[in-house]
Amino acid sequence: MTKKENFLKGFIKENPLFVLLLGTCPALAITTSLENAFGMGIAFIFVLVMSNTIISLINSFKKLKELIQPVRIAVYIVIIASLVTIVEMIMQAYLPDLYNSLGVFISLITVNCIVLGRAEAYASQNTVSDSVIDGISMGLGYTLALIIISLIREFLGNGTITIWGDLQINLQGVFEFLHITPISFFTSSAGAFMVLGIVLAIMQAIKNSKDAKEKEAKKQEKEVK
Amino acid sequence: MATKYLVTNAPYLRSADHGRSTHTVMRDLLIGLSPVILFAIFKNVIMVFIKGTYVSVLQAIYPLITLIVGPLTSALIEMLCLFIMKRKEITKFSDLLEEVKNGFGFFPGLFIVLISPVYINMWVLIVSIAVGEVVGKMLFGGFGQNIFNPAIIGRAFMAFSFSNLIGVSCFDPSMNSYLNAYEASVVDAVAGATPLIRYSTLTDVSYVGAVEPFGNLLDFFLGTIPGCLGETSFLACLIGCIYLSVRKVIDYKVPLIYVSVVFLNTLVAGLFMGQGIWYPTFQILSGGLMFGAVYMATEPVTSPKTNLGRAMNAMMLGVLTVLFRLVGNNPEGVATAIVTMNIFGLVINRYVVRVRVDGKLDKNEIPGLVIFLSIFVLIFIYNIIMIV
Numbered sequence: 001m002t003k004k005e006n007f008l009k010g011f012i013k014e015n016p017l018f019v020l021l022l023g024t025c026p027a028l029a030i031t032t033s034l035e036n037a038f039g040m041g042i043a044f045i046f047v048l049v050m051s052n053t054i055i056s057l058i059n060s061f062k063k064l065k066e067l068i069q070p071v072r073i074a075v076y077i078v079i080i081a082s083l084v085t086i087v088e089m090i091m092q093a094y095l096p097d098l099y100n101s102l103g104v105f106i107s108l109i110t111v112n113c114i115v116l117g118r119a120e121a122y123a124s125q126n127t128v129s130d131s132v133i134d135g136i137s138m139g140l141g142y143t144l145a146l147i148i149i150s151l152i153r154e155f156l157g158n159g160t161i162t163i164w165g166d167l168q169i170n171l172q173g174v175f176e177f178l179h180i181t182p183i184s185f186f187t188s189s190a191g192a193f194m195v196l197g198i199v200l201a202i203m204q205a206i207k208n209s210k211d212a213k214e215k216e217a218k219k220q221e222k223e224v225k
Numbered sequence: 226m227a228t229k230y231l232v233t234n235a236p237y238l239r240s241a242d243h244g245r246s247t248h249t250v251m252r253d254l255l256i257g258l259s260p261v262i263l264f265a266i267f268k269n270v271i272m273v274f275i276k277g278t279y280v281s282v283l284q285a286i287y288p289l290i291t292l293i294v295g296p297l298t299s300a301l302i303e304m305l306c307l308f309i310m311k312r313k314e315i316t317k318f319s320d321l322l323e324e325v326k327n328g329f330g331f332f333p334g335l336f337i338v339l340i341s342p343v344y345i346n347m348w349v350l351i352v353s354i355a356v357g358e359v360v361g362k363m364l365f366g367g368f369g370q371n372i373f374n375p376a377i378i379g380r381a382f383m384a385f386s387f388s389n390l391i392g393v394s395c396f397d398p399s400m401n402s403y404l405n406a407y408e409a410s411v412v413d414a415v416a417g418a419t420p421l422i423r424y425s426t427l428t429d430v431s432y433v434g435a436v437e438p439f440g441n442l443l444d445f446f447l448g449t450i451p452g453c454l455g456e457t458s459f460l461a462c463l464i465g466c467i468y469l470s471v472r473k474v475i476d477y478k479v480p481l482i483y484v485s486v487v488f489l490n491t492l493v494a495g496l497f498m499g500q501g502i503w504y505p506t507f508q509i510l511s512g513g514l515m516f517g518a519v520y521m522a523t524e525p526v527t528s529p530k531t532n533l534g535r536a537m538n539a540m541m542l543g544v545l546t547v548l549f550r551l552v553g554n555n556p557e558g559v560a561t562a563i564v565t566m567n568i569f570g571l572v573i574n575r576y577v578v579r580v581r582v583d584g585k586l587d588k589n590e591i592p593g594l595v596i597f598l599s600i601f602v603l604i605f606i607y608n609i610i611m612i613v
Contacts, residue, residue, distance in 0.1 A: 180348045185386025194360060201364055205310070 003133060010137030017145035017196075018203050022113040026105045028192040031150035035162040039098040040105065041143025043087045047109050049135035051080045052123040056131035059124045076119045081110045097165070114138060152195050157186035250474055250525075251329060257469040258520065260461040261339060262292065265454045269343050269405045279406040284344070284396050288405075288454055291338050291350060298354045299334025300325050306363035328368030333357050336376035336520065339455030340513055340560070341383065342402035344394040353383040373567045374527050377560045384557050404451045419452045420445070420511040425554050432503050442503060445510035456516035459509075466519040478532070479539045480518035484509050486543025490605055491551070494612040514546065517559035527567045534577035537597055542566050544604040552611040 016022045030036045059065045068075045088106050091099045123131040159172035159182040185191045269288040279285040304321050334354045357379020365371040394400040403419050439450045448458025470477035488505045495504030529538050542562050550558030576593050
């Protein structure tokens with residue numbers, strides 16, 4: 001796998017939320033506005049990149065790797081938890097509004113399946129530079145997924161799109177033009193499940209049709225030969 | 226033995242059905258629904274014209290418009306989904322039409338209209354039908370593969386997302402959408418929209434408080450009470466039930482068991498409260514119980530396929546309806562109960578198949594039946610305790 005492929009895989013091919021289905025719990029809870037998705041994404045990228053770096057560094061020393069082998073999950077959790085604590089404190093100091101709206105889900109990054117999963121499955125077996133690229137890729141892919149879900153949910157549920165703080169696009173005119181009101185169902189968690197499910201179904205349908213096309217192309221090549 | 230049971234998509238026709246197809250089933254279902262539809266038109270359009278209490282002609286014929294728009298929307302959305310998903314080789318428009326006809330494409334919309342308030346906002350109706358059709362049916366792969374009843378998914382979506390709009394008439398925001406133009410001028414505003422909504426606000430239960438504002442129990446039986454468009458009349462549903470049972474489209478045992486379990490459960494609870502026979506009768510005559518029991522609990526795709534499975538399903542539906550309606554204070558009890566039991570449809574089917582193949586209960590199958598019966602009895606007793 002080249003470095004470019006490694007970087008691009010997190011967006012669509014191995015998207016943590018849409019393909020690997022990891023980290024769905026915060027994705028369902030915090031995607032009520034675009035601002036939340038941004039904030040969560042940034043915190044997430046920081047934690048993921050740093051944890052991948054540190055864990056691949058630890059594993060690059062052979063003796064250290066053997067030493068922590070029996071208790072590696074605990075070691076990883078300690079590393080991730082300290083990183084999350086840093087993020088939480090910084091956010092509380094400089095972005096108190098975002099901190100309040102994300103609430104407990106910042107702390108819960110610690111036990112997010114993606115961070116631990118990447119540490120166990122990728123960072124512990126690859127070089128530092130590859131792990132950093134993997135962290136950035138996975139983090140950006142997760143942020144992208146959060147942004148897609150939150151755009152749909154905030155638009156249909158509230159009629160607004162909050163980019164950051166007071167910077168808000170008001171699209172309620174669209175609803176007024178159609179003489180309808182925003183559908184509050186989409187701000188509830190049941191709406192989040194529905195949006196996630198529909199996006200997953202669409203992604204899967206696109207993937208299936210691509211696969212079918214590739215198969216046909218291969219068949220034709222064989223026939224030509 | 227059990228591993229040789231091959232399951233294809235519902236609904237199933239038996240060899241004894243002699244050349245019947247989904248077309249004949251659909252025609253029978255339409256005829257079976259016609260008493261309900263005709264009564265809805267009689268009560269909400271013709272009566273309004275006779276009494277002359279309508280504000281505009283549009284308001285008077287609004288139920289008719291919804292009855293036409295609903296099925297059309299549902300069929301159009303199904304066509305659109307089929308076109309986008311390209312599940313079958315569809316080249317011509319007639320293919321698409323044929324596919325919708327085979328897939329009962331008109332029915333989710335029709336059912337949603339029949340279980341919605343009379344003067345529901347048109348866009349609320351259309352959005353709900355779209356959600357029911359897409360999420361409840363097409364995303365699962367179309368007709369025969371859906372787990373949930375699409376009409377009830379749409380109705381539940383309506384109830385949960387438009388809770389502030391659903392009870393408001395689209396002609397006059399100060400009026401109640403459950404009351405048609407004639408009833409709005411007659412029924413006391415304090416009485417509450419429908420018998421069940423009024424009942425849920427009562428502090429102490431009595432015949433005077435629950436039944437008398439809407440007439441007597443004969444009115445409940447005939448259906449001349451306020452409520453959703455198609456589900457007020459017990460009699461019309463009963464006629465439909467008899468026709469469909471004779472034509473073997475539905476199994477008459479399902480509504481029979483369902484309604485009698487509700488009757489028994491509320492009878493016992495009513496006796497403990499010191500109420501007479503009117504209390505269980507009121508409970509089975511009001512709301513959408515009979516409509517749900519006849520037309521939705523028996524839906525060929527989502528309900529269990531064998532006699533024992535259907536009986537188990539109907540028994541659980543009965544106690545769950547009482548649980549949601551009276552203990553949970555949720556007038557939509559029937560819809561919630563049917564959706565809940567749809568989840569367990571597969572489990573019941575799997576279990577019943579094992580019993581059926583052997584023809585008799587053996588040691589391995591008894592625990593399942595015991596678990597089922599104990600859950601049933603537990604909810605039954607819990608209902609009684611909570612209501613009293």
